[in-house]
Amino acid sequence: MTDPFVDWLPPQAPPTPTRDGPLRGLRLAVKDIVDVAGLPTGAGHPDWLATHPVPQRSAPVVDRITDAGAVIVGKTYTDEFAYSMFGSNAHYGTPVNPAAPGHLPGGSSSGSAVAVAAGLADIGLGTDTAGSVRIPASWCGLYGLRPTHDRASREGIVALAPSFDVPGLLCAGLATLRLAATAMLDGVGVADPAPGLRVPEGTPPVFLVHGGEDIVSPPEHSIFMYLALKRAGVATELHVYANTTHGFGVRASDRPHSTWTKACEAWLRNQGLLR
Numbered sequence: 163m164t165d166p167f168v169d170w171l172p173p174q175a176p177p178t179p180t181r182d183g184p185l186r187g188l189r190l191a192v193k194d195i196v197d198v199a200g201l202p203t204g205a206g207h208p209d210w211l212a213t214h215p216v217p218q219r220s221a222p223v224v225d226r227i228t229d230a231g232a233v234i235v236g237k238t239y240t241d242e243f244a245y246s247m248f249g250s251n252a253h254y255g256t257p258v259n260p261a262a263p264g265h266l267p268g269g270s271s272s273g274s275a276v277a278v279a280a281g282l283a284d285i286g287l288g289t290d291t292a293g294s295v296r297i298p299a300s301w302c303g304l305y306g307l308r309p310t311h312d313r314a315s316r317e318g319i320v321a322l323a324p325s326f327d328v329p330g331l332l333c334a335g336l337a338t339l340r341l342a343a344t345a346m347l348d349g350v351g352v353a354d355p356a357p358g359l360r361v362p363e364g365t366p367p368v369f370l371v372h373g374g375e376d377i378v379s380p381p382e383h384s385i386f387m388y389l390a391l392k393r394a395g396v397a398t399e400l401h402v403y404a405n406t407t408h409g410f411g412v413r414a415s416d417r418p419h420s421t422w423t424k425a426c427e428a429w430l431r432n433q434g435l436l437r
């Protein structure tokens with residue numbers, strides 16, 4: 163299989179943007195366990211497809227993204243009932259990984275990841291129970307976001323393990339992921355949770371120190387952690403330091419001290435990460 167989009171839907175004409183918003187004109191690929199009004203949900207299994215009615219309402223996460231201007235370009239293959247991490251499906255085959263042909267794309271949000279990696283969509287909507295967004299994002303060379311559980315609605319999504327299931331996003335660029343995440347989590351018209359944030363190309367990874375463990379992660383993780391803590395008003399001391407090997411990071415402690423918050427903001431602005 164090469165096409166990440168399900169083959170039981172009729173060919174779609176190129177969509178025309180119908181709504182203004184921060185995602186206007188961006189193409190959305192929807193994992194086929196997420197309901198889209200008027201389109202069948204197959205859940206990766208032909209028997210499910212044949213025995214379940216066509217949904218009359220879209221899942222709220224779909225509505226939020228399309229309300230922000232995105233247009234749906236198709237529904238994408240998934241591992242059977244979203245229960246796998248490799249991206250293969252015994253009934254429909256395995257979408258080809260554009261980033262590494264001949265290798266698995268990762269799952270279970272395989273089709274959404276492949277659609278974005280192949281340039282067929284700008285935003286991939288998937289779900290993550292135990293890595294089903296994060297794994298294909300990694301294997302296909304994308305950004306993947308698994309929000310905190312209950313941060314986004316699971317209504318209209320075929321359940322695998324409801325206490326772990328979370329709708330998530332896959333994008334080729336951080337800027338698109340940020341816009342899509344704001345729309346999906348907060349809805350249209352909500353202020354940007356990270357105003358003025360930008361991550362310059364070539365910024366080295368982050369060295370995070372949390373709970374005594376050292377974690378290397380992409381730079382935007384530390385920035386978002388700082389901004390989220392500041393926005394939430396959490397009483398956390400923030401110590402910012404430079405590390406010649408790992409770039410920069412944020413160290414959190416349990417003692418509130420506004421001096422460290424100001425120092426963190428000043429350091430980020432000095433680095434050109436806040437305008």
